[in-house]
Amino acid sequence: MGNPPVSVVLPFKDSRACFRRSLDSLLAQSHTHFEVVLIDNGSSDGSHSIALDFAERDERFRCLTRAGSLVDALNFGLESARGKWIARMDSDDICHRDRLQLQLRAAEERHEETVVSCRVRSFPHSSVSKGYRSYEEWINSTTEPEEIEKNLFVESPVPHPTAFYHRLSVLKAGGYREQGLPEDYELWLRLWSRGFSFYRVPRILLGWRESPERLSRVSPDYSLSSFYRLKAMYLKHLPCLSDRVIYVAGTGQCARRFSGYLLREGFTILAFLSPERELHRESLRGRPVVSVKDWTYKKGVPVVVASRKPGARENIGLFLDSLGLVNMKDYVLCS
Numbered sequence: 001m002g003n004p005p006v007s008v009v010l011p012f013k014d015s016r017a018c019f020r021r022s023l024d025s026l027l028a029q030s031h032t033h034f035e036v037v038l039i040d041n042g043s044s045d046g047s048h049s050i051a052l053d054f055a056e057r058d059e060r061f062r063c064l065t066r067a068g069s070l071v072d073a074l075n076f077g078l079e080s081a082r083g084k085w086i087a088r089m090d091s092d093d094i095c096h097r098d099r100l101q102l103q104l105r106a107a108e109e110r111h112e113e114t115v116v117s118c119r120v121r122s123f124p125h126s127s128v129s130k131g132y133r134s135y136e137e138w139i140n141s142t143t144e145p146e147e148i149e150k151n152l153f154v155e156s157p158v159p160h161p162t163a164f165y166h167r168l169s170v171l172k173a174g175g176y177r178e179q180g181l182p183e184d185y186e187l188w189l190r191l192w193s194r195g196f197s198f199y200r201v202p203r204i205l206l207g208w209r210e211s212p213e214r215l216s217r218v219s220p221d222y223s224l225s226s227f228y229r230l231k232a233m234y235l236k237h238l239p240c241l242s243d244r245v246i247y248v249a250g251t252g253q254c255a256r257r258f259s260g261y262l263l264r265e266g267f268t269i270l271a272f273l274s275p276e277r278e279l280h281r282e283s284l285r286g287r288p289v290v291s292v293k294d295w296t297y298k299k300g301v302p303v304v305v306a307s308r309k310p311g312a313r314e315n316i317g318l319f320l321d322s323l324g325l326v327n328m329k330d331y332v333l334c335s
Helices: 016-027 047-057 070-080 099-109 130-140 145-150 167-172 183-193 224-235 253-264 312-322
Strands: 006-012 034-040 061-065 085-088 114-123 164-166 197-209 245-249 268-274 287-291 303-306 331-334
Touching: 006 016, 006 070, 006 099, 016 034, 016 047, 034 047, 034 070, 047 061, 061 070, 070 167, 070 183, 085 099, 085 167, 099 114, 099 164, 099 197, 114 130, 130 197, 145 197, 164 167, 183 197, 183 224, 224 253, 224 331, 245 253, 253 268, 253 303, 303 312, 312 331
Parallel strands: 006 034, 006 085, 034 061, 114 197, 245 268, 245 303, 268 287, 303 331
Antiparallel strands: 085 164, 114 164
């Protein structure tokens, strides 16, 4: 039958507790012409035996070994895969039976420089924090390329285990990189900077398991500082920010920390904009703090909105819209 159109790349390490249920969800897929590239990333709990069992029972499953970092395992999986398209998955998540079918259809309807995602449902419900539930709601609220791009610098728009993309295009762009940064979000921003777009199938196609051992909880690569540094690195690829002269809307902790990374990337901050009626400070990082009531927009100088306070980012965006400014042209939302 030739090479399958889809390769599921699934690194695993000490995943015994949830591994079989995850792999069973792949066996149940309505689209059947696929392979699963299982990469043992240094397991010691018997997970390898589970992977071998599936490989012995179903020739679509292949079990490989790659000790080292997750980035090493991911790139090894991309290089070893035979499919035109890659579907990412983690060893403790669960696919809806139509996931591969619907994401493959969406990918083939678009161009090869599109990362296709889907909606998610975090589980078990009792373990999901308020923050992750808000992130889930935010992810699921956007589906079309234009609206996803407008929020690209708020948070990572593609949960890694939902990603579906063209294998050779991602390899050509350099694959995953080891930089002390969230490797998936760095890849999405790098692909975007090279002309890729994003689309989300408007269906919940992945059960996303919440766990205290989740990499985003335990690795310093996923710290707030790492996210701020990453965003600052790629903001300069926005045409409106090419001159790197900006206003920063916000004066809270997010704006203070994020602005430090912006300055390191060569940005010049003319002023910090405060929505408060009474300013708590006159300057921040040596730049003036100006009330939005007293601020006069300087044409051609974009605004970087930097706030994690619930509702603040949206309110600032609405205020800038009311001035006739355009998202991703005159201002960019960050957090």
